[in-house]
Amino acid sequence: QVQLAESGPGLVKPSETLSLTCSVSGDSIINNAYYWGWIRQSPGKGLEWIGNIFSGGTTYYNPSLKSRVTISLDTSKNQFSLNLTSVTAADTALYFCARRHNAFDRWGQGVRVTVSS
Amino acid sequence: QSVLTQPPSVSGAPGQRVTISCTGGNANLGAGYDVHWYQQFPGTAPKLLIYGNYKRPSGVPDRISGSKSGTSASLAITGLQAEDEADYYCQSYDSSLSAWVFGGGTKLTVL
Numbered sequence: 284q285v286q287l288a289e290s291g292p293g294l295v296k297p298s299e300t301l302s303l304t305c306s307v308s309g310d311s312i313i314n315n316a317y318y319w320g321w322i323r324q325s326p327g328k329g330l331e332w333i334g335n336i337f338s339g340g341t342t343y344y345n346p347s348l349k350s351r352v353t354i355s356l357d358t359s360k361n362q363f364s365l366n367l368t369s370v371t372a373a374d375t376a377l378y379f380c381a382r383r384h385n386a387f388d389r390w391g392q393g394v395r396v397t398v399s400s
Numbered sequence: 401q402s403v404l405t406q407p408p409s410v411s412g413a414p415g416q417r418v419t420i421s422c423t424g425g426n427a428n429l430g431a432g433y434d435v436h437w438y439q440q441f442p443g444t445a446p447k448l449l450i451y452g453n454y455k456r457p458s459g460v461p462d463r464i465s466g467s468k469s470g471t472s473a474s475l476a477i478t479g480l481q482a483e484d485e486a487d488y489y490c491q492s493y494d495s496s497l498s499a500w501v502f503g504g505g506t507k508l509t510v511l
Binding site for chain 2: 320329330331332335345346347377379385386387388390391392393
């Protein structure tokens, strides 16, 4: 049974970098059948795709966030990470990591991140 | 404003059939990209209900179905149950945005 779990600080100061990690169990992130991605949900709002990374390291980012986003793999730990720079209050959201084949078929439980001084 | 448009809310009585629409355009659904549907309860992660327009993952009951035609797609739930009360999102790929996109979500209320 594949499981994903997000971790990271729940509070980030404006202008700083938000860093989250997704730990994957029950599957290998170098399984080339899947992409691994990040999606967020602002309070009371809908879902926003942030980006994906393929097992070989190829990344795909939402153009609206591309200048600030980096997604990377840590194959030794079977984890992948999200870095979002220069955060503002608009980046306050529930952040999910997910596995994608055709659709996002497995999700983590989410981690709530607040941007505030 | 999402490029995939869903009604903000729908409702139905137990046992009834409801449908949720997802309207896109020529750069997403109309371009042949698949639509997927998710169910989300407050404060929890979305769950995949339908992928590839009409396919159900293992464990999703057959009273839930999906369809797609042209620039529109629909999610249908028959035999409505109280446990179906949740938010529902459609999702596809948009080639003009070069991004995976979600609809704005539809809140289903079971009366």
